[in-house]
Structure formats: C-alpha cells, structure tokens
C-alpha cells in the first residue's frame with residue numbers, strides 16, 4: 001500500500017505532538033466552513049453515515065453493535081458509557097495504570113457505583129491471572145473497565161489477555177479505546193467486550209467536540225433506566241437517534257462535518273490497518289532517532305504503543321523542560337509534559353496528520369534544541385533506569 005504524503009499544515013500552525021487535539025488536514029478544517037441545521041435532513045443523514053461507518057470499522061461481528069455519539073470531550077462519553085451500562089447495583093473493577101484509569105474510577109464514584117481499582121502504578125500492565133483471581137474472589141463484580149492505550153504513559157495494555165480473563169469469569173468488559181480506536185483493531189469475533197468508547201479528535205483525526213460509544217445493542221437495550229445523569233444517558237441518546245435521526249440536544253454540527261471528512265480520509269488511506277501502520281512507522285522513526293541522541297523510553301519495546309511515547313528527561317543539569325518546550329515550539333512542534341509521579345519525563349505523540357518524514361524532523365529539532373541549551377548528553381539519571389528495569393522484571 002502506498003504511504004500518503006503529507007503537506008505541512010497550511011496555516012503556519014505548529015505540528016501537535018499531543019494526542020489530542022492533534023494535527024488535522026486542511027480538508028478537515030475546511031469542512032467546517034458552513035453551518036448545518038441540526039433538525040435538517042442533510043444533517044440527519046450525516047449523523048446516520050457517521051454511526052454506520054464507525055460500527056463497520058469494527059469489522060466482522062459488528063452487526064451486534066450500535067454507535068451512540070455523545071456531545072463533549074472523550075471523558076463525557078466515558079462517563080455516559082459507565083453510568084449507563086453499569087447498573088445502580090452493579091460493581092466495576094477498574095484496571096488502572098495511569099491517569100485515564102483513575103479518571104474512569106472517579107467517574108464511577110461520581111455515579112455512585114461500587115468500584116474496585118486494580119492499581120498497577122504509573123505504567124505496569126494489568127495481567128490476565130491477577131484479574132482472574134480478583135474476579136473469582138468477588139462475585140459482586142459485574143463489569144471490568146480496561147484502558148486500551150493508557151495515554152499518560154503510552155503503554156499498550158494487553159486487551160486480548162484481559163478480555164479472555166473477563167469472559168472466562170462471565171463478566172462484561174468495557175474498554176476505553178479513546179486513543180487507539182481507528183488505528184489498533186479490536187475484532188469482536190476474537191475479543192469479547194460489551195462496549196468501547198473513543199472520540200473525534202484521536203486516531204480518526206477529526207476535531208474535538210464529541211465522543212462515541214460502540215455498544216452491543218442488546219446490552220444497551222437492557223440498560224434503560226440505569227443512567228445517573230440526564231444529559232449523559234447513553235440509552236436515551238440512542239433511543240432518540242433511532243427514532244428521529246437526531247441528537248437529543250444541540251449537536252456539534254461543525255465537528256460532525258469535519259469528522260465525516262476525516263472518516264473518508266481514513267477509508268481512503270486503507271482503514272484501520274493502514275492507519276495503524278503509519279502510526280507504528282512514526283513511532284519507530286521517532287524512537288530510533290531519539291535513542292540515537294541518547295534518550296531512553298520509559299517502556300520496553302513490547303509495551304510501546306503506536307500512539308504516544310514517554311521519554312525520560314536527560315540527567316544533564318543543562319536540561320530543563322520549559323526551555324526544551326520553547327525550543328521545540330520555535331521549530332514548529334508542540335510537545336507534552338510527562339505524567340509520571342516518580343521521575344521527570346516528557347511525551348511525544350505520533351498520531352495525527354503526520355508521517356515518518358515529519359518524525360525525522362522532530363528528531364532533528366530535538367537535536368538542535370539540545371545543542372542550543374548546551375545539553376551534551378541525553379542519558380537519563382541512573383536511578384530512573386534502575387527503577388524502570390526493576391519494574392520491567394516485575395511485569
């Protein structure tokens with residue numbers, strides 16, 4: 001398959017190495033240059049197309065699923081999924097290894113659902129046997145919540161292994177695939193789950209404004225009356241959409257139009273496999289280049305995602321995050337601070353309208369910025385590496 005070639009952002013913007021919002025194509029932005037009536041048949045057709053395309057993206061076995069878009073950022077859709085599918089007297093086990101797992105647990109607490117957290121710290125993956133043991137010991141747990149790519153470290157959690165443990169115990173699996181959906185497949189014929197959630201401004205490369213839940217239709221039908229929130233009632237949103245073709249409350253019309261353009265580009269590129277391959281190539285170029293400069297990744301190769309990578313800050317006393325950030329911005333790249341509690345780190349995202357050629361320029365910009373700062377050695381502190389290697393053994 002031919003790799004797409006990307007022109008740089010036309011409007012003089014920097015590339016966003018922050019997933020997301022992320023760098024979108026000019027065509028996606030251009031699609032927002034008109035107004036749409038929310039009640040009008042043209043917009044209803046756009047909503048129907050969006051829902052059908054997202055369900056189809058699951059591949060074989062997708063006919064058991066329906067798509068419910070929900071206004072707001074991704075967290076609103078996570079909250080709608082959790083508060084609607086976990087019944088009032090249900091109990092959820094959240095598999096946490098970063099900020100998004102913790103947020104899912106917080107959402108459940110706000111919804112007054114019983115919740116237990118398997119907290120693996122900053123970046124260790126939850127493994128099948130430990131999940132099986134918790135589920136065997138606690139028959140009250142009805143749902144397990146997993147994070148597909150935990151964007152706070154970039155770890156790609158082992159969903160197939162998690163799903164197997166959950167299915168074997170007869171519980172339902174809910175997946176936050178926010179930063180992975182559209183680039184990493186979750187084939188329902190091989191991985192059993194009740195619902196997954198993602199948003200417009202991640203791997204589909206749309207603009208922020210809404211998220212969506214892909215849920216087994218029978219599970220959603222059974223969830224009527226569960227929701228703790230009027231606006232975030234996923235069942236009610238779905239029932240209204242099925243009946244009228246409309247969103248329940250004001251839809252993000254421009255973001256929907258942009259998203260449809262992004263969906264067409266996703267298909268033209270070759271769908272999920274091609275999108276995932278481009279992002280993986282981005283990562284490989286970036287990680288090899290950064291290692292060439294002396295940087296080290298937080299994670300071992302087998303846990304690196306194609307979405308975002310965490311690097312340790314150099315031990316060199318001439319290094320500081322803010323001047324590094326400023327130097328990268330001056331060269332056209334917006335980077336992300338780290339989210340680890342123990343060691344200093346930063347993150348570089350590799351999703352969005354970018355290819356390997358852009359990632360090679362990122363590495364070049366890093367080299368130039370370090371030279372400007374007088375950093376001669378990008379090696380991380382020995383203590384950070386020691387801790388990482390100790391943790392890796394435990395995983």
Ligand SMILES: *Cc1c(COP(=O)(O)O)cnc(C)c1O
Nearest residue numbers: 073074075100149151176178179
């Ligand atoms: C982006 C993201 C979310 C949602 O974050 P919002 O800021 O609400 O859009 C949730 N989970 C993961 C794993 C994410 O990457």
